[in-house]
Amino acid sequence: MSIFVNKNTRVVVQGITGKEGMFHTRQCMAYGTQIVAGVTPGKGGQSLDDIPVFNTVRDAVDKTQPNCSMLFVPPAFAADAIVEAVEAGIELIIVITEGIPVLDMLKIKRYLHGKKTRMIGPNCPGIITPGECKVGIMPGHIHQPGGPIGVVSRSGTLTYEVVYQLSNHHIGQTTCIGIGGDPIQGTQFIDVLEAFEKDADTKGIVMVGEIGGQAEEQAAEFVLKNMKKPVVGFVAGLTAPPGRRMGHAGAIISGGTGTAQSKISVMREKGIHVCENLGRLGEMCADVFSQYLK
Numbered sequence: 150m151s152i153f154v155n156k157n158t159r160v161v162v163q164g165i166t167g168k169e170g171m172f173h174t175r176q177c178m179a180y181g182t183q184i185v186a187g188v189t190p191g192k193g194g195q196s197l198d199d200i201p202v203f204n205t206v207r208d209a210v211d212k213t214q215p216n217c218s219m220l221f222v223p224p225a226f227a228a229d230a231i232v233e234a235v236e237a238g239i240e241l242i243i244v245i246t247e248g249i250p251v252l253d254m255l256k257i258k259r260y261l262h263g264k265k266t267r268m269i270g271p272n273c274p275g276i277i278t279p280g281e282c283k284v285g286i287m288p289g290h291i292h293q294p295g296g297p298i299g300v301v302s303r304s305g306t307l308t309y310e311v312v313y314q315l316s317n318h319h320i321g322q323t324t325c326i327g328i329g330g331d332p333i334q335g336t337q338f339i340d341v342l343e344a345f346e347k348d349a350d351t352k353g354i355v356m357v358g359e360i361g362g363q364a365e366e367q368a369a370e371f372v373l374k375n376m377k378k379p380v381v382g383f384v385a386g387l388t389a390p391p392g393r394r395m396g397h398a399g400a401i402i403s404g405g406t407g408t409a410q411s412k413i414s415v416m417r418e419k420g421i422h423v424c425e426n427l428g429r430l431g432e433m434c435a436d437v438f439s440q441y442l443k
Contacts, residue, residue, distance in 0.1 A: 151350070
């Protein structure tokens with residue numbers, strides 16, 4: 150099993166005719182993802198490698214029945230593109246675009262409340278169920294299918310490093326998700342942890358956090374109260390200079406909260422196995438998850 154995407158996921162690419170959209174569409178197709186349509190206003194009737202391009206998401210849904218959108222729309226138009234996908238009935242929206250104004254995302258967050266559509270991102274690498282479906286910009290070849298470990302991360306680059314280490318230790322993954330590093334996100338750590346806890350094939354989880362905000366502390370509390378599966382955690386930014394903003398837009402430290410050390414302390418208190426040396430994370434996972442590995 151997996152969470153959110155699998156071999157049956159049908160993807161429409163919003164912004165398919167742009168440079169990034171074209172490149173990553175082809176990469177996803179090469180991995181085996183079902184890319185069934187693209188959308189670029191004003192370019193309906195064209196095609197990309199036999200993928201039909203439509204003027205609107207509604208047209209794409211009517212003709213090709215996608216249930217997932219991968220979004221490469223420029224920041225100024227991304228919020229409207231998200232609303233368009235929701236109104237067309239898309240169940241899962243992966244927002245790759247970075248630089249979307251925070252005010253736009255606040256409006257989108259409120260708009261999505263109570264709706265059935267799940268949004269992952271913005272400013273994220275996407276999601277992959279190894280061997281089945283890749284919706285995003287991650288390098289597919291480093292992932293190893295067959296489970297039993299789920300991965301969730303705020304950082305795209307660190308997601309790749311963690312997955313690379315897991316695969317080198319012959320630890321397969323069920324699903325790997327980059328939730329993005331912006332202050333306003335569609336899907337949080339807790340949402341993904343809950344889904345992994347319910348997934349029968351996921352036996353353990355790796356959670357990669359960053360300095361800034363309180364998402365890791367909130368996730369740790371959720372782990373303590375609601376999860377039976379082991380969680381290995383890592384927090385980037387342990388050596389970040391005090392008072393300096395680092396990395397993603399969400400990496401903002403306020404007062405004594407949001408630091409790597411404060412997050413690590415809380416995570417340990419709540420029962421998460423914390424790795425402080427990124428270079429040894431794969432080794433630690435092999436130890437913590439040993440009972441689930443073949």
